[in-house]
Amino acid sequence: MPYWHPDLETRHAALVETLTPLMPCIEVTTHLPWVDAIARLKKSRGAVIMAHSYQSPEIFHGVADVTGDSLALAQAAATCDADTIVLCGVHFMAETAKILAPHRTVLIPDQEAGCSLAASITADDVRALRARHPGAPVVTYVNTSAAVKAESDACCTSANAVQVVRAMGADKVIFLPDRFLGAHVASQVDDVELVLWDGRCEVHETFTVQQARHARERFDAALVAHPECPPDVQAEADFVGSTTAMGAWLEKARPQRVALITECSMADNLRVRFPDVEFIKPCNLCPHMKRITLPNIHACLKELRHEVTVPPDVAARARRALQRMLDIGRAERV
Numbered sequence: 576m577p578y579w580h581p582d583l584e585t586r587h588a589a590l591v592e593t594l595t596p597l598m599p600c601i602e603v604t605t606h607l608p609w610v611d612a613i614a615r616l617k618k619s620r621g622a623v624i625m626a627h628s629y630q631s632p633e634i635f636h637g638v639a640d641v642t643g644d645s646l647a648l649a650q651a652a653a654t655c656d657a658d659t660i661v662l663c664g665v666h667f668m669a670e671t672a673k674i675l676a677p678h679r680t681v682l683i684p685d686q687e688a689g690c691s692l693a694a695s696i697t698a699d700d701v702r703a704l705r706a707r708h709p710g711a712p713v714v715t716y717v718n719t720s721a722a723v724k725a726e727s728d729a730c731c732t733s734a735n736a737v738q739v740v741r742a743m744g745a746d747k748v749i750f751l752p753d754r755f756l757g758a759h760v761a762s763q764v765d766d767v768e769l770v771l772w773d774g775r776c777e778v779h780e781t782f783t784v785q786q787a788r789h790a791r792e793r794f795d796a797a798l799v800a801h802p803e804c805p806p807d808v809q810a811e812a813d814f815v816g817s818t819t820a821m822g823a824w825l826e827k828a829r830p831q832r833v834a835l836i837t838e839c840s841m842a843d844n845l846r847v848r849f850p851d852v853e854f855i856k857p858c859n860l861c862p863h864m865k866r867i868t869l870p871n872i873h874a875c876l877k878e879l880r881h882e883v884t885v886p887p888d889v890a891a892r893a894r895r896a897l898q899r900m901l902d903i904g905r906a907e908r909v
Contacts, residue, residue, distance in 0.1 A: 577608035577873070587611065590637055596850075597632045597843050606633040609869035613638045616876040621658035624872070625651055625672065628818045629838040629864040630663050636847065638872060639663065644818040645671075645717045646732040646904070652676045653901060661875055662883070663867045667693045669883040670721040674890045675897060684871040686881045688863045692718040692803075695774035696752040701726035704749050708770055711747040714739050715896065718776075719752060721885045725892035727751070729899040733802050734817035736760045740767060742903045755780070759802040759809060778861045779803035782836050786857040787811040790834035796855045797830035801837040808836060825849055838864065 584591055587607055594603045610633065617624060617638070625648050626639035635642055641651045645668060652660060652672035659680045662669040665688045673681040701713060701723055715727035716736070724730055731739035737760055740748050748767055750757045752774030761769045782800075784807040790796045791811075799821050800812035809815045814824045821835060822845055832853040835842045839858035846854055875881060885893070 576870075577612035579604070579608050583607040583611055593636050593847055594632055597846060602633075606637060606869060609633075609873055610637040613869065613873050613876065616873065617661075620876055620879070622661055622876060623655060623657035623659070624661045624663060627664035627668060627864065628844055629840050629861055630844075630867060631840050631865070632843045632847075633869060634663050634867065634872070635840070635844045638869070642844075644732060644734060646734050646817075646900075647819065648672065649675060649717065649732075649897060650901065650904075655679060659876075659879070661872060663872065664688070665690045665693075665863050666883070667718060667720060670885055670893075671717060671724075671897065673883050673885050674721060674724075674894050677890060677894075680879070681883045682875050682879065683881050683883055684868070684875040685866040686883075688866040690718055690863055691777040692716065692753055692774050693720050693723075696723055696772055698722040698726050700772070701749075701751065704751075704770065704772070708747060708749055710745075711749050711770060712743045712745050713749045713751065714743060715751045716753055716756060717897075717900075721889050721893045723751070724896050725889045727893075727896040729903070730896045731900055732817060734819050735900065735904055736802075737763050739900055739903055740764050740769070743767075753803055755805055755809075756802045758806055759815065776803040778838055778859045779836075780805060781859060782808050782857060784808050784811050787834070787836060790855050790857060794832050794834070794853075794855045796832040796834045796853075797828065799824060799833055799835050799837075804836055812836065821845070822848065825852060834858075840864070 623640045625641040626635050653675040655676050660672050661682050662672050669683040712728040717730050749770045752772040754771050754773050757771040782804050798812040799814045834855045838861050842854040
C-alpha cells in the first residue's frame with residue numbers, strides 16, 4: 576500500500592486544487608499516495624489510462640490520460656500506441672478497446688464491472704430478431720457485449736445514434752438494446768421504423784418525472800437528461816443528450832443552476848469545467864462504475880491483472896460494426 580509523504584501535496588498541487596471543492600479534504604489526502612504510485616507504475620509499464628465520464632473525480636482528474644464518453648474512448652483506443660490500456664469503466668468498454676486495439680494489452684481493474692444493458696441481450700437474441708425482420712439492418716448501442724456487436728451491422732453511442740440510423744439508408748432498422756434511447760432516436764427519424772428491444776439502464780431507468788419537477792420547482796434549476804432516462808423525464812427536460820452533449824449544452828447555455836439527470840460523477844467532473852454553475856441533484860450512482868478504485872487500478876498495473884480478451888472471430892465481426900460507426904462519424908465531420 577502506498578504511504579503518505581510530505582511533498583505529495585506540493586507535487587500534486589494542481590490536483591489538490593481540482594479535487595478540494597469536490598470532496599472532503601481528508602479524502603483528497605487519502606487519494607494522493609495512490610495517485611502518485613499509479614503515475615510511476617503507468618510510466619514503467621508504458622500504459623495509458625482511459626476513464627469514462629462516470630468515473631469518480633480522483634480517477635477522472637487524478638490518473639486518467641484519456642477521458643470522455645464511450646465514443647471518445649473508442650476513438651482513443653483505435654489510435655492508441657501505448658503498450659497497455661487500462662480501461663476505467665465497465666467490461667464492454669474494455670472489450671471495445673481490445674477489439675479496436677487488438678495488438679495492445681487491455682486491462683480492467685475489476686472484471687466484475689458489468690452493465691445492465693449489456694446483460695439484457697445476447698447474440699442469440701439478435702439472430703432471432705434478424706429472422707423476424709429479414710433485411711433490416713441492426714444498429715447496436717456500444718453498451719453491449721462483443722458477441723452482440725459481432726451480430727450487428729453498425730454500432731452507435733448516444734451521441735451519434737441518429738446519424739448512424741440514418742446512415743443505414745433503410746426504411747426499417749433494428750435498434751438495440753436500450754428501449755428509452757431507441758424511443759428518443761425514433762422521435763428524430765420519422766421516416767425510419769425502429770424495432771426496439773426492452774433493455775434498460777438500471778441507473779437511468781429509476782429517475783422519475785417527480786424528481787425532475789422537484790429540482791426545477793425547488794431550486795429553479797435547468798434540467799438536462801440522458802436519453803436512457805424514461806420518456807416522461809426526457810419530456811420534462813430542457814435538454815436531452817449524451818454525456819458529451821451535456822457539456823456542450825452547458826458551455827452554451829450557462830445556467831445558474833442545473834440538475835444533470837444521469838450518473839452522479841458526471842456532475843462532479845463537469846463542476847470543474849463550470850465552477851460558476853451550481854449542480855443540483857437528482858443523480859444516481861452506477862454500482863458497476865464504482866467498482867473501479869485507485870487501489871484496484873494500482874493492483875491492475877502492478878500485477879498486469881484482469882486482461883480482457885475477445886475471441887478472434889468475434890472480434891473481427893465486432894470490429895466491422897465499430898469501424899462503421901467511426902467511419903460514419905468521420906463522414907459527418909467532412
